[in-house]
Amino acid sequence: MTIDILFKGGKVVTDSSAFKADVAVSGGKIIAIGAALKPGADTEVVDCKGKLVLPGAIDAHTHLAMPFGGTISADDYETGTRAAACGGTTTVFDFILQDFDETFPDAIRRRNAIAETQAVVDYSFHIGVKDIHGDLLSTMEDAVKMGVPSFKVFMVYDFGVTDGVFYQTLEHAKGIGALVGVHAENNDLVNFLTNKYISEKKTSAWYHYLSRPEFVEGEADVRAIQWAKAAGAPLYIVHLANKQGMDAVTRARDEGYPIFAETCPHYLHFTSDVYKRPDGRNFVCSPPIKGKESQKALWDGIARGDIAAVATDHCPFKKSEKNWGKNDFRKIPNGCAGIENLYPYILSEANKGRISFNKAVELCATNVAKIFGLAHKKGAIAVGLDADIVVYDPKARFTITNKGMHGATDHTIWEGAALKGYPERTYSRGRLVFKEGKFLGAKGTGEFVACKPIRLTSPDLRNL
Numbered sequence: 001m002t003i004d005i006l007f008k009g010g011k012v013v014t015d016s017s018a019f020k021a022d023v024a025v026s027g028g029k030i031i032a033i034g035a036a037l038k039p040g041a042d043t044e045v046v047d048c049k050g051k052l053v054l055p056g057a058i059d060a061h062t063h064l065a066m067p068f069g070g071t072i073s074a075d076d077y078e079t080g081t082r083a084a085a086c087g088g089t090t091t092v093f094d095f096i097l098q099d100f101d102e103t104f105p106d107a108i109r110r111r112n113a114i115a116e117t118q119a120v121v122d123y124s125f126h127i128g129v130k131d132i133h134g135d136l137l138s139t140m141e142d143a144v145k146m147g148v149p150s151f152k153v154f155m156v157y158d159f160g161v162t163d164g165v166f167y168q169t170l171e172h173a174k175g176i177g178a179l180v181g182v183h184a185e186n187n188d189l190v191n192f193l194t195n196k197y198i199s200e201k202k203t204s205a206w207y208h209y210l211s212r213p214e215f216v217e218g219e220a221d222v223r224a225i226q227w228a229k230a231a232g233a234p235l236y237i238v239h240l241a242n243k244q245g246m247d248a249v250t251r252a253r254d255e256g257y258p259i260f261a262e263t264c265p266h267y268l269h270f271t272s273d274v275y276k277r278p279d280g281r282n283f284v285c286s287p288p289i290k291g292k293e294s295q296k297a298l299w300d301g302i303a304r305g306d307i308a309a310v311a312t313d314h315c316p317f318k319k320s321e322k323n324w325g326k327n328d329f330r331k332i333p334n335g336c337a338g339i340e341n342l343y344p345y346i347l348s349e350a351n352k353g354r355i356s357f358n359k360a361v362e363l364c365a366t367n368v369a370k371i372f373g374l375a376h377k378k379g380a381i382a383v384g385l386d387a388d389i390v391v392y393d394p395k396a397r398f399t400i401t402n403k404g405m406h407g408a409t410d411h412t413i414w415e416g417a418a419l420k421g422y423p424e425r426t427y428s429r430g431r432l433v434f435k436e437g438k439f440l441g442a443k444g445t446g447e448f449v450a451c452k453p454i455r456l457t458s459p460d461l462r463n464l
């Protein structure tokens with residue numbers, strides 16, 4: 001087989017090893033990994049000396065062009081995936097919010113019609129469940145057959161579900177190879193605390209945090225785990241941000257339950273103090289960023305292996321939209337940009353010595369592929385997988401600025417953050433989509449990735 005691209009002389013990093021090797025790519029796939037591989041006459045040789053050769057990240061959690069908070073999130077499938085590519089992310093999972101009375105396959109078709117014309121890297125979906133009346137729940141099987149075996153319920157927001165619907169969804173999902181994710185916060189408490197602070201004229205962004213403090217999320221995590229255990233179903237807790245929830249996840253996993261937790265870079269880097277800043281509204285997301293103790297619990301959870309994945313919850317809004325809530329935190333659209341910062345931030349933390357590079361790869365790529373049923377195509381540097389490859393320069397220095405980002409947002413909560421190391425190149429199925437700060441991909445070249453049915457029966461992903 002002719003070699004199209006040869007990554008020469010770099011250090012290949014997987015979730016469990018790191019070794020000097022060349023990586024050969026043909027037809028968009030990795031075809032060989034080994035010492036001193038020989039290029040053909042037409043092979044493009046990429047000099048990777050002093051560089052790491054990594055699998056592209058898989059962002060398990062994005063909201064692209066999502067109607068939310070009285071507007072639509074600022075990045076669509078084109079600009080969002082463009083930013084992803086420039087941060088070394090080669091697959092994104094986007095949330096489709098089901099419409100009321102809509103079957104799950106119809107929801108997939110509705111969003112995929114847009115995504116397939118816009119995406120610049122590969123993508124897949126989770127479905128946000130709003131309505132299971134009548135036969136709607138049974139259309140989950142068809143979604144699984146279409147390659148979308150992952151669903152999410154919200155315990156908050158006006159479209160959130162009751163505990164009964166949540167439980168029914170878990171029970172139904174487990175038998176058909178589907179996985180349920182959950183946004184866990186206690187809706188009644190959020191409403192009570194919000195009304196209380198507003199009636200006391202406490203309206204700044206700080207009260208967004210105080211209306212959704214640690215226990216509001218922690219209680220819901222405990223409850224969600226309780227339902228999953230009772231239903232005998234696996235559970236994926238999205239954007240975990242608090243210690244009580246982290247402890248509950250660890251306990252359940254120690255007992256052998258297939259409970260998986262995802263956290264986000266903003267919970268690992270910032271604390272709730274950001275809500276006291278004059279621009280605190282720009283950090284408003286839900287769940288809000290918590291205090292130091294929770295942040296430490298999340299890093300400890302990563303070290304123990306009880307955080308399975310780090311993803312962005314990318315849901316950016318323009319400054320002018322964030323400003324709607326200058327004097328009323330209820331009017332701030334919830335969400336922040338992060339899709340371009342995920343891999344650079346986590347890899348930088350590895351480069352600074354907080355975690356290993358293997359762990360960074362595990363959290364941002366390999367585990368995500370295993371959990372969501374796409375390890376047959378993505379998530380590792382391995383023969384037969386898609387050539388989704390990042391060449392990473394550990395010596396680079398990078399300061400995040402909104403100007404240097406490639407999405408459609410006009411500000412970033414990461415402004416000024418200093419990173420050690422940065423992606424130099426990103427390849428999506430062997431196509432160069434990012435090189436030395438410049439986007440080189442093309443609209444509509446990203447493809448839908450069909451995920452396999454998900455059957456997680458233990459907390460251990462190592463043998464999958």
Ligand code: DUC
Nearest residue numbers: 183285286315334335
């Ligand atoms: N939280 C956010 O901050 N934005 C999007 C949806 C969510 O749950």
Ligand code: ZN
Nearest residue numbers: 183238239286
């Ligand atoms: Zn959420």
Ligand code: ZN
Nearest residue numbers: 061062063313
């Ligand atoms: Zn989200």
